[in-house]
Amino acid sequence: MTTTQPRTDPSSGTSGPTLRERWAEGSRWWNARSRPQQWGLLVPVVVLIYFLPVINPPIITTEPATDFSIALFNASVFALIAIGLNVVIGQAGLLDLGYVGFFAIGAYTAAVLSSPDSELGVRFPWLVIVPIAMVITMISGVILGTPTLRLRGDYLAIVTLGFGELVRLLADNIDPLRGNRGFQNIARPGGTYPDGTPIFTQNDAQGFYWLSVTIIVIVLLFMGNLERSRVGRAWIAVREDEDAAELTGVPTYRFKIWAFAIGAAVGGLSGTLFAAQVGFVNNQRFDVTTSILYLAAVVLGGQGNKVGVIVGAFLVSYIPDRFQFEPEYRFLIFGLALIILMIFRPQGLLGMRQHLLTYGREAYQRLFGAGTGVAPTGLTASSRGRGDAVETTPDDHAGTSPRGGGE
Amino acid sequence: MVRRRLAAAGALVAAAALVLSGCANQGGGGAAQTSQAPAPAQPNNAALPAGNGQGKCAPGTSIAYVGTLAGQNAALGQAIANATELAVNQHNQANPGCQVTLVKADSGGTPDTAVGPTQAVINNPAVLGIVGLPFSGESKAVGPSLNAAGLVNITPSATNPGLTGNGWTNFFRGLGNDAVQGPAAAKWMKTKFNPQSICVIKDDSDYGIGLANAVTQALGPQVAACQGNVKTNQKEFSATVGQVQQANPQAIFYAGYYTEAAPLVQQLRDAGVQAPFVGPDGVKDEQFVVNAAGSANGAYLTCPCVPQEGFTAFTQAYQQAYGVAPQTYSAEAYDSATILLSGIDKGANSRPALLNYVKTYNGQGLTKKFQWQPNGELSETPVYVYRVDGDKIVTDSPIS
Amino acid sequence: MSEPAGEGLLEALEHMDTAERAEHEAEVSEKVAPDRAFEVSAGETLLAVDGLTVRFGGLTALDDVSFDVRRGEILGLIGPNGAGKTTCFNIVTGVYRPTVGDVRLEGESLARMKRYRIIRAGVARTFQNIRLFGAMTALENVVVGADARHRTSVPGALLRLPRHRREEREATEKAMALLEFVGIADRAADKATSLPYGHQRRLEIARALATEPKLLCLDEPAAGFSAVEKDALSELILKIRDDGYTVVLVEHDMRVVLGVTDRLVVLDFGRKIADGDPDSVRRDPAVVAAYLGGAVEE
């Protein structure tokens, strides 16, 4: 049904389409579909994801060692974090090594606003906590971003690493945050099954899993809108070449702050989800290693690819849980998996992939006729992301000091 | 030129590697325990896992150890898991009619990693009772779901008083809590040193903070004016040493675990601070003496645990099975497992039955007499003081 | 944008007759330069460079240079290597701030303006070595240029408000027209990195035009071109000027410069040594000396 592009050479007949060509062909077909059609085709996949804990498939399940719905819930929270971090790293290209700070702020907000241990003595319902937590993390994202976003590349990474550590250490030392003792029975969303048992409990994480998958679908829709707009284009432009973006009229500083704020909000949201399910928050989990694990999920999945980072997040959260039965070796296996995966798929499993035009499909089809799709960028790592050898030396006239231009 | 140097380096490394591999076995290991002070002999009527050998139970009946195996402070969890396993093995050898299986779940030692494995154990219907969870933090996190499942659990080591304040009906503590050990230690220090000032230094764990508060209240504000804070995994304590030198106290009470207590006492002694060093049960461990590089000599250790020198049978069986002497809380874990196993032998084949059995249990274990109040606290909690003499921990006197 | 009738525009173009083609061309140029102020008063000053001095540490790259650019003309900025052409070009386009002196566009000083505001004020530029957004398609690159004029921000895009949709539609159509205008419409869907060198140069020009500039600055656009491509480029530059844009051209290739520019400013060692129409400047002894070396009368 697809009309080949007028100028691509006909695929070589002899060896038959290689895997890469078949993948590109499939992607071209997929991209020719309109966005509602794409979502329509995805429904069966989403339904399967919803029922995963119920089916409890034999090999995949982590059952004897860890409860499968809890493992799935942890993976889904990880996926939500990865989507948020993907905005900062995958789209805007800002290397953030302290992202766990926002997750911690979200979790602590939920704890302080609802746990009986908190000195505020209030117990907000969970649905009220989520927007408050997102606003607080957005503000902290802007507070962190405003001074630091003048820095670029590795310097930004180092300052954000410092920020993440500071949040953890402050959680340790500020008495009201109760350091290691932490906060107990944090508010959970209400709602009961028809037979009266509460949906959202600590031991049965199925309800929570469905809630977080629903949130992921909503966040993906919003991210899709942002991607196909001036905002998404500005981010990719900043990632590809910040100076050229500025000199093409993109207010880079403002959009970098927006990227931080949105990433922080999603981080805060996943913090509240985590706090609600476990029902207990203390300072033990918010360290640099966790930040870098989030980074691993984004890089493993393929930076700049919303669906890819979900797959990456699932792997990073699932592998240690899956090898729970082998407690001695699970982190060793995890470390080896990271090294091996990076050697064979440095640009990530699914590679970069984004569509930046709301009416891109119609435009291409108006030019080339119906049924045209655009081969995804997934197959080619962006020029900017290449290793140091091929990096095009920046035009020395437009100096790229760490200070950079912008407001 | 470089090639030659690298070759030479390679040879040296090979030689060094040879030397090292020869002896990289499990070096060290404390000297065997030899009893010195007049410790009570192993109580002759102590219940043992073997029971009367007539135990009957359905195949597949199991009890579980839920606690850290590979995560933080894994050594503490390992000591409890080993003692539980030893009890189960001894029980199975003695009771052909009732083979109990031990399920081990690695909680990772932190609240959020404990939820998954604990839930898996709850979902495993064969498990009737749990020995665990070792730490107060993770116990707080999973307490509600264990209580909802009605699965009885006896913790051999979590001493935070708050755990029994949540109205859980299935939670039992196999040893005295901080609210018992704290005042007892304070009273003993007052009589022993008649101090104007004692420095109470605590780490940032549930255990440390809970115990420090109990001791500070018992000592009174002016005696315990000097307060110090350290962090878990902290290794350099010059600030705390400086604070102690400034206060020049008659004694120093450290509320925390031995991993931090050892370097602290060593740096205190190096800086010339000679005030007696007192630590709780978290510090009473072979490794404390070894890691303090000789500075632990003369330190006092309070512990709601009965001296282990008495029950040589358990110590030898543990040493023989695991090559290491039993550590803190091993004996308490052994007793807890024995109680669960004896319940199963007496026909408790369901969770409510075993829960009820433990609730009404009244018997003598290795470490103490086990009888619980409704909220899960032991009715009788002996507290002993031990002393580091050279490189061994010896019994000093009972103080409860 | 009506759903295409199955057959693409490009195929349709092949078998259009001249009337339909002319009408289509008009439609394209309407989109490319919609609201240009066409009443070109004779030589009214668009951009004024006034007493410009730039020092990098000890080095004085530009020394008290002044010239102006008149609306609707193509000004050539030439000089031997190291004369300060590119530094001057970078000051005008906001890459550097002047140490002394000022640059005014329609009377408004650009010296202290933020880079993206300078673009919004109406100055657009291309780069000596191409700096396109590699991971984007050609069409997306041009739409980024068009975004310079847009107001939509995160809330608008998140909820796809009417203004966002309108701006998106306009930008996509304008970008398609611009790709056709510079002659690379057939590569609209390809990644910028996969385009041949010549096309990438034209794409940069299209992206610059997308910001609806008053002044288009071209930084050695003919570098690396063959003779045929140079002629085509000159033709394009003239077409841009005829569409109402003012162009500043920094270029080494004298054949292109002389074939296209209305006026020349010559720089040497950071000082302006000549300013006038191409023929008189060519014969100016100072310029000849600057280029060919030999005694330079101070």
Place this chain on the structure above:
Amino acid sequence: MFLDRFWANTINGLSYGSIYALVALGYTLVYGVLQLINFAHSEIFVIGVFGVYFTFLALGFVPGATPNIPIGGIIADLVLAGAVGMILAGVAAVLLERVAYRPLRRRNAPRLAFLITAIGASFVIQQIFRIFRGSNPEGTIRLLQPDPVFRIFGAPVTNLQIIIILASFAMFFAADGFVNRTRLGRGVRAVAQDPATATLMGVNRERVIMITFLLGGLLAGAAALFYLMTIPQGAVFNGGFLLGIKAFAAAVLGGIGNLRGALLGGLILGIVENYGQSLFGGDWRDVVAFVLLVGVLMFRPTGILGESLGKARV
């Protein structure tokens, strides 16, 4: 309280700072040459620590009380243990580069992939030590009892501190001399500034990278000896992580890629950390370190002495 302990804190800070500095040198060298944040360097340090510890065991020392052997014997044992620690750490660093980073460089992987591999490698090394040596710190073996040799303004300066500070400065000058004055050192600087051109000029890039990692590992091994002398309870699988991050902060503080910067950054971090600790209390030590880092970077991103070797990847 703060003032009368000022000099004690300063000296203590200097001895700690020099340990940070030696580890920071490893980070700075690798970043200078490859623009790579080598997170696994803290585990190379841990390999050095275990190397020193096993040499003590091999020399017959048993964990527990501090033996009293004539000073000559102790110095010889310390030097041998230090040498083994340095060599093991050096070889491990080269192996790490060969196994984890080289395949990525061959495939021109994006720089984030290097970060993930680095964290993967640090997981692997940590877990190997945890599986074989358990998760508890090794028994304490201390050869040298610290006792004051002289006093500055009343603050005792122990023999331990003197040895560590002097030996670290000696190590630093050796490394600085190597990079700035030898032919190989020129190769390192050339590859740092412009790898492509350096290779054209006949510099064997792979060998320079190997030497950079080797040098970083040797220095980390030396730091390991001094660390184990100061904190005998330091031999544990995750002992290196926080120290590694702080040493990296010191490297950035001094100016990433700048050897003298790493030394200065390390000393400053050590001293300021001690001041902060005595001012605000023991548990504020790490907070002070990171506030200092973020503060300096905000106002002077290229660090105190500015970038050298290669430019930071911006």
